Amino acid sequence: MSEDDAAADSEASAATSEKLVELAKRRGYFFRTSGAYGGVGGFYTFGPQGASLKGNLEDAWRDRFAVAEGNMEIDAPTIMHEPVFEASGHLDGFDDMLIECPDCEASSRADHLVEDNTEYEDAESLPIPEVEAVIAEHELVCPECGAGLAGVAVEDFNLMFATNIGPGDAQPGYMRPETAQGIFVEFPRLKEYARNQLPFGVTQIGRAYRNEISPRRSIIRTREFTQAELEYFVDPEDDEPPLERVDDVDVTLYPASEQEADDGAAIETTIGEALEEGIIGDPWVAYFLGVAKPWYASIGVDMDRFRFRQHLSGERAHYAADCWDAESEIDGNWIEIAGFAYRGDYDLSKHGEHSGDRFTVFKQYDEPQTVERAVVDPDMSYLGPEFGGDAQAVVQKLEELAARDRSAFEGETVEIDLEDETHEIPVEKCGFAVEEQTEAGEHVTPHVVEPSFGVDRTVYTVLHHAYREDEVGGEERTYLELEPEVAPTFVGVFPLQGDDELVDEAESIVDDLRAAGLSVTYDDSGNIGRRYRRQDEVGTPFCVTADFESLEDGAVTVRERDSTEQKRVSIEELPETLSAVRAGELAFENI
Structure with a gap:
């Protein structure tokens, strides 16, 4: 395709979006909320047609990812108290890049400015100093007033909405930025409903909230949106996905290697071939990509405008071993409509560490095994007066250290870190010993595979891909070629x-x-x-x-x-x- 043809296609697609947004407002699909008061950016109301379409898509997702896969569904609160997000890391690391105009004080996403005005496609993966350098090099300006932004600092901005729970000395809380944490924090109870048998999955469809710096493109980027998420818990040593069900599914993949190549392009392959060639690194991620592809086709997503893109190393979460996005083409651009990540044991380990509860599953051995275990039986008459209310925390630290590094107890003292302070404890007060124990099983921290779907973006994709114009009986006609099972x-x-x-x-x-x-x-x-x-x-x-x-x-x-x-x-x-x-x-x- 020539550059002129590509530009023409992009303009045509943008025109389609303008017509679609107008149709959506006129026919009751979606519109900016609180219009009588001038509206507010990033919040949209789904009208009668939109609410029905959205509900049908949610039902279709539930049928495929909950019912057909035999997974549970829960409905957790949208507000959770602060310790949950301390454990999950959202308080420290759930940020976007903010740049504020020195003239008009308008706030913008710095990475979006770079992507919209330069050749960079994934500026979100760049470190802040590099983003600042690109802004200066290309002399980017404020989209509101045109003032130059070269030399203006780019800062991290936490996207969570804060609130208070209760009156008076209220407990700090946050509106959840994803539905996943509502599943993770309830794992100790959910594993009982699964009879402590791995693997098992838990789904949730519900609202999430992110205080976006610059919401845009109608319901594609909003501050309140609906997610449909599956957290699938597996034993990393024993559980394998039923790949025979998806081996032959045709997929369009855009791996990191192709994105980084000068002449890179998406490739056509199958799930089985992609796994065999190492393009997809994790079998569980491959399985859910294979499940998702035909589901998207069934609800009306145009497969000629659909692909799976692998995260580059700079944009992948530190705990994710492999991560792919489902993307749809809109207005000549590719937008993320779902993410598929192998999260390892990060989430359950963090909540286990911070809560003191057990976020593990007991794995029964076929036969009892005799093993050597390092144990401690601390002298509480020493730890109590020495550490007061922190004595139990010290015991836990000693137990963890004994399990991890027996050699730490070979000297006269052992060091532990407690609240950013190092303490030395006499080994004789630790009651350290290595014992033979007969065990019937072990506690395993499951790994998590997460397919996470953006429902609102899926609604927009389905509508955009269904938009048609033709002529009937000499008259121009506009219609939406929606699949019968999802049509409002x-x-x-x-x-x-x-x-x-x-x-x-x-x-x-x-x-x-x-x-x-x-x-x-x-x-x-x-x-x-x-x-x-x-x-x-x-x-x-x-x-x-x-x-x-x-x-x-x-x-x-x-x-x-x-x-x-x-x-x-x-x-x-x-x-x-x-x-x-x-x-x-x-x-x-x-x-």
């Missing part, structure tokens, strides 16, 4: 005219179709062509029209949205026929 409304029912008998017949059909479990809308406003256009524009797959012949022959006209083809179907058989079409058991052309 499955069928629209019309009386041809306002005749009482036709209205009664149409209303009776509505009742029958709703009783069959189909989503139905009734419309008797305007001429029939205008009603068709309204339903086309919101993506309703089928329309049913009761006409005067219906009163005679007991049949109605069923119109299919994409082709505008029409069929006559008996009213008596209509609920069963349309239910079969929606379930994929009957093609419209075969009616």
